Amino acid sequence: MTLTTAPPTSTQSPSSVALVYDPRRWKALPVVLSATFMSLFDVFVVNVAAPSIQHDLHASSSILEMVVAGYSFSYAAGLVTGARLGDLVGRRRMFTIGLGIFVVASFFAGISPDSAILVASRLAQGFGAAAMIPQVLALLTANFSPEERPRVFSLFGVAVGLGTVAGQILGGVLLHLNILGWGWRPIFLVNVPIGLTAIILARRLLPESRPDKADRLDPLGMVLLTAGVGAITAPLVLGQSEGWPIWNWISFGAGSALIASFLWWERRLGARGGHPLLPLSLFEHRAFNSGLLVNLGFFSFFGSVLLTLTLFLQEGLHYSPMRAGLTFAPLGVAFALSSLKGRSLHARYGRDIISFGAAAALIGVIGLAVVVAVSGLSADSLELSPVLAMIGIGNGLVIPLIVQGVLLSVPAHRTGAASGMLATTQQFSMVLGIAAVGTLFFAREASAGIVSALQFGLYADIALVAFAFVMTRLLPRSATTRSVAAPAAAVVPADELAMFEGAL
Secondary structure: OOOEEOOOOOOOOHHHOOEEOOOOHHHHHHHHHHHHHHHHHHHHHHHHHHHHHHHHHOOOHHHHHHHHHHHHHHHHHHHHHHHHHHHHHOHHHHHHHHHHHHHHHHHHHHOOOOHHHHHHHHHHHHHHHHHHHHHHHHHHHHHOOOOOHHHHHHHHHHHHHHHHHHHHHHHHHHHHHOHHHOOOOHHHHOHHHHHHHHHHHHHHHOOOOOOOOOOOOOHHHHHHHHHHHHHHHHHHHHHHHHOOOHHHHHHHHHHHHHHHHHHHHHHHHHHOOOOOOOOHHHHHOHHHHHHHHHHHHHHHHHHHHHHHHHHHHHHHOOOOHHHHHHHOHHHHHHHHHHHHHHHHHHHHHOHHHHHHHHHHHHHHHHHHHHHHHHHHHHOOHHHHHHHHHHHHHHHHHHOOOHHHHHHOOOOHHHHHHHHHHHHHHHHHHHHHHHHHHHHHHHHHHHHHOHHHHHHHHHHHHHHHHHHHHHHHOOOOOOOOOOOOOOOOOOOOOOOOOOHHHHHO
16 A cells, blocks of 8 residues: 555544655656656657668568557557556556566567567567556556645656657657667667666655455456457558468458457356456447547547658658658647647536547648648648647647546446556557558558558548547537546556546
8 A cells, every 4th residue: 555644643533544645756756757758659759760670670561560550559458457467466566567578678679680579579568568557647646645646647748748759759869860870779779778777766666556456357358359459450461461362351250250259258257247358338338439439530540640651751751760750749749738738628628629639630631631732742841840730739639538538428437447448449549540551551652652652541541530520529528527537545446547548
């Protein structure tokens, strides 16, 4: 437990005992936030480095998609299980274990001699992040008083924004500096000294905490869901380069069967009084269903547009990695600033602010498609900056708020499961977007050139964002229907991830 109680004085009744928070909590805060920063940095930095990695390792387009999407895939696969493990064995322990896995995986990613080891390292990075990141907000909630939490979560939002911006900009700078002639490798190796320092400080400064009662694991559910989504995603990633062989269609069928088995198992486990990964009663709530669909459309767009636009900037416009990274700066800065204001705006305007964000992103993507159509290979950063800033504003108003918007109409005892599944859907949607739109992009590039390929990808992204906008109109109208803020108690189950959604 994180909290202790001060003994009652002679004028104080036992029921008015004060809660005493660990005095090292402010020193421990940068340690926890550094993990948040690194987890986001590694989502975005690979997009800027993708062309360099592809050239250096002679990787095919499908391998490149796996390098970019592998992290999000394993992150999504382990997210809810990582949260439950933190509840069971201790949040500090799981935080340091996950951080250790992340550091080791980052080291092997940085020294990868070929694409196979790099893909495996990216998958391991994702599993490390899935173990450490769910503990972050649980630790922040447990270690700080209700009065301190608004300031703490504002700093958490700053770490989120900095990780988003730095992934694009600092990644480009690291590639430009070409430290020791290592090219793209320092984008992974930089995690090693930061992570090792964080592990040492976490063991010294972070108190251990766990809830009095924790849900048990659902390992079979996790395996069925991960295998099912993997079996559906793999043909999308590899099919185009492999010529769509028969195994692709077999894999699609097997994936569908695994997803059906997952749903059957979750229903059976819930009926037996167990702790399913996905309580199927959630599907009785329209807001949860629409939230899943918003995530599907919006995060599929977000993952794919970063990859395809980066390839266009570096391969089509021949930008250096640093210039490409700086081109994304308006998106990152607008994302960070709008996300900091989003929560107060949502409290005032409810779902309308989420719809406004989706509309802003839609206008931005349409504007990007117009710039590419008009200017083609003559496009420059000044033309791209306004539309990228518009996309950033939209992302900042949708991504941190979508889970909060859904939880307003989900029963209080289901908020942990709902937020965890929504977070998982977000990451899987990024994988599917990269795989599906990336396949369209590479197929079109081979036949019609990179300008046409980006246009083709952007048309798909426009459809995805438009779909997400329509689905936002099905979210609860008011932001004051029910409070979904973390309770004042020191112990909160780690899979109550509603605040965590600002992290991507």
